[in-house]
Amino acid sequence: MVIYNSRNYKDLLDEAPGAYKDIDQVVDTLTEIGMTRPAARLLPLAVIKGKD
Numbered sequence: 001m002v003i004y005n006s007r008n009y010k011d012l013l014d015e016a017p018g019a020y021k022d023i024d025q026v027v028d029t030l031t032e033i034g035m036t037r038p039a040a041r042l043l044p045l046a047v048i049k050g051k052d
Contacts, residue, residue: 006012030036 004012027036027038031038
């Protein structure tokens with residue numbers, strides 16, 4: 001569920017989904033080169049965004 005509390009739709013447009021990498025690809029790459037190893041998969045419960 002997504003809840004918005006904003007009177008101005010422009011406040012909601014500053015995040016570009018294409019700007020973020022697929023986390024599974026990042027973890028796989030870092031695991032392949034020996035930099036890290038996966039330990040747990042976490043899921044976000046909420047995102048709180050404040051105004052500047």
